[in-house]
Amino acid sequence: MTAKQTVANRDRLSNDMDAVTYRPEEQITYHKRGATWVAVSGYRGDQIFYRKSNLACGGTRWNTVEFQYPIAAKQQMDETVTRIAHGMTEYYDQCESAAQ
Numbered sequence: 001m002t003a004k005q006t007v008a009n010r011d012r013l014s015n016d017m018d019a020v021t022y023r024p025e026e027q028i029t030y031h032k033r034g035a036t037w038v039a040v041s042g043y044r045g046d047q048i049f050y051r052k053s054n055l056a057c058g059g060t061r062w063n064t065v066e067f068q069y070p071i072a073a074k075q076q077m078d079e080t081v082t083r084i085a086h087g088m089t090e091y092y093d094q095c096e097s098a099a100q
Helices: 013-021 071-091
Strands: 002-007 027-033 037-044 047-056 061-070
Touching: 013 027, 013 037, 013 047, 013 061, 037 071, 047 071, 061 071
Parallel strands: none
Antiparallel strands: 002 061, 027 037, 037 047, 047 061
16 A cells, blocks of 8 residues: 655646546546545456545645555455545545645
8 A cells, every 4th residue: 555645737637637637657546536536446457446535734835645565466456445545535634735
């Protein structure tokens, strides 16, 4: 799992969401967006990936998590990925001292 926080471009949130969504060599099988979040998953080679970004720090930064794991581990990982993804909405007011 990778987690990071980056600066949000408040005038171009759609562009920020596109940057989270689309990556070379990924086959997207799930993609949803809301006004303050984006989630995407699918296949990267023989691995499953899941990425989600939520606005944080009053809408000025993105909290992003990404998982990558073997297809054979899907059933084992589903509950963990779902719990973490749903819990991300609790951090809208979270602000790190410096975004990357």
